[in-house]
Amino acid sequence: MMSALLHRAIESGVKIYNGFAIKHLEDTSQGVEIETEFGWTIRVPNILVAVNGFARRLLSMAEVQPARNQVLITQPIPNLQIEGCFHYDRGYFYFRNIDGRILLGGGRNLDLEREKTDEFGANELIRKALVNLLETVVCPNQQVQIDSWWTGILGLGPIKKPIVEKISPNVTVAVRLSGMGVAIGTLVGQEGAALVME
Numbered sequence: 001m002m003s004a005l006l007h008r009a010i011e012s013g014v015k016i017y018n019g020f021a022i023k024h025l026e027d028t029s030q031g032v033e034i035e036t037e038f039g040w041t042i043r044v045p046n047i048l049v050a051v052n053g054f055a056r057r058l059l060s061m062a063e064v065q066p067a068r069n070q071v072l073i074t075q076p077i078p079n080l081q082i083e084g085c086f087h088y089d090r091g092y093f094y095f096r097n098i099d100g101r102i103l104l105g106g107g108r109n110l111d112l113e114r115e116k117t118d119e120f121g122a123n124e125l126i127r128k129a130l131v132n133l134l135e136t137v138v139c140p141n142q143q144v145q146i147d148s149w150w151t152g153i154l155g156l157g158p159i160k161k162p163i164v165e166k167i168s169p170n171v172t173v174a175v176r177l178s179g180m181g182v183a184i185g186t187l188v189g190q191e192g193a194a195l196v197m198e
């Protein structure tokens, strides 16, 4: 999805700038002032903000709750029999095969308060539970090596529904993808873009 989006954007002449965080946004009578972490400011006529779980930090949107997820991927496992996507414990844990490896993540429910964060980082309690699940349920009686770990940040809320709206005349948001952004991200992006163009 991301690769198709980038391809289309570049083909249409869109310029893409990565590598700096926005510290503050202000909708003024001359447009939106975007202050970067490096201290310089850009002014644009209007803006679509799509920071999902980081909306609370950037826009003080209390209705978006960041939620961190721990994820691991194993080294390739010889003769891996598991095929498909699986969910466990009300969907808090999930695993699937990918290129002969197991991708396993979740377990946020084991330490809910500490995982209500938009800071990337390990949670050892949850990582231990994931390793235990891997060794005892997903791949029992098998030597399995973990290749790497990472964390991702979800944007959740009291209802499982994205927020796509103007929060001021020139600032539109498309956030709180509710853990469904791979499935619905393109639609939410289209709806957000349509609002900006109105």
Ligand SMILES: Cc1cc2nc3c(=O)[nH]c(=O)nc-3n(C[C@H](O)[C@H](O)[C@H](O)COP(=O)(O)OP(=O)(O)OC[C@H]3O[C@@H](n4cnc5c(N)ncnc54)[C@H](O)[C@@H]3O)c2cc1C
Pocket (backbone or CB within 6 Å): 020, 021, 022, 023, 050, 051, 052, 053, 054, 058, 069, 070, 071, 105, 151, 152, 153, 154, 174, 175, 177, 178, 179, 180, 181, 182, 183, 184, 185
């Ligand atoms: C472990 C995990 C598993 C998931 N599994 C699924 C799944 O199976 N199916 C599904 O549909 N969805 C799944 N999701 C959810 C999906 O990944 C998200 O909904 C989707 O990535 C949201 O896309 P987004 O572009 O809105 O936000 P993000 O992908 O979170 O991107 C937001 C971007 O904004 C940037 N940003 C934030 N603040 C600032 C700032 N101040 N300045 C500049 N940049 C900023 C961030 O660096 C980030 O690059 C999963 C998420 C996780 C974490």
